[in-house]
Amino acid sequence: MSIFGRKKDDGSEATGTSESVSVPASRDAELTMPTYRAPAANSAPMGVPPKPGAAPARPGVPAAAPARPVRPEPQGERRTLIVGRGISLQGTVSDAERLVVEGTVESQMIQAAELSVTQTGVFRGEVQVEDAEIGGLFDGTLTARGNLIIRSTGKVKGMARYKKLSVEEGGQIVGSMEMLQGEG
Numbered sequence: 149m150s151i152f153g154r155k156k157d158d159g160s161e162a163t164g165t166s167e168s169v170s171v172p173a174s175r176d177a178e179l180t181m182p183t184y185r186a187p188a189a190n191s192a193p194m195g196v197p198p199k200p201g202a203a204p205a206r207p208g209v210p211a212a213a214p215a216r217p218v219r220p221e222p223q224g225e226r227r228t229l230i231v232g233r234g235i236s237l238q239g240t241v242s243d244a245e246r247l248v249v250e251g252t253v254e255s256q257m258i259q260a261a262e263l264s265v266t267q268t269g270v271f272r273g274e275v276q277v278e279d280a281e282i283g284g285l286f287d288g289t290l291t292a293r294g295n296l297i298i299r300s301t302g303k304v305k306g307m308a309r310y311k312k313l314s315v316e317e318g319g320q321i322v323g324s325m326e327m328l329q330g331e332g
Contacts (some may be wrong), residue, residue: 228248241258256274282299285303298315308323310327
């Protein structure tokens with residue numbers, strides 16, 4: 149027998165000779181290759197998405213639906229800028245209603261509705277916000293016209309102005325604090 153499970157016809161196995169004999173291979177019906185069909189003239193190369201509005205590549209096959217945004221923005225959701233871990237941002241941020249700092253931000257002046265510095269985040273500079281939550285390091289001048297929350301892992305260095313202050317056990321404040329007075 150050969151390694152492919154077919155018997156040799158010449159009897160070389162019985163004699164122990166190592167002559168090579170060619171045996172015509174009969175094709176199994178289930179192992180046949182499908183016939184090759186050339187791509188349609190208007191189809192895109194393989195791996196390239198079709199152009200929007202293009203006719204279907206093959207007759208009878210519907211065209212793909214147009215792409216839609218991954219996540220539609222619900223009404224009333226705040227414009228959010230997230231500075232991820234390991235990312236450093238220097239400069240001015242404008243038109244962000246919510247700023248989430250997981251990496252490092254250095255800025256001269258930021259105005260936003262909400263600031264969140266996570267446990268891994270570092271913010272250096274000046275910011276004016278409605279509400280702030282500090283879980284990492286804030287170094288600079290912070291003005292929170294509403295609530296300032298300093299988490300147990302948070303540390304505020306410099307100047308902090310606030311209307312309402314909440315400090316969890318373990319939270320640190322180094323510098324000067326000032327309570328804002330006025331309309332409320």
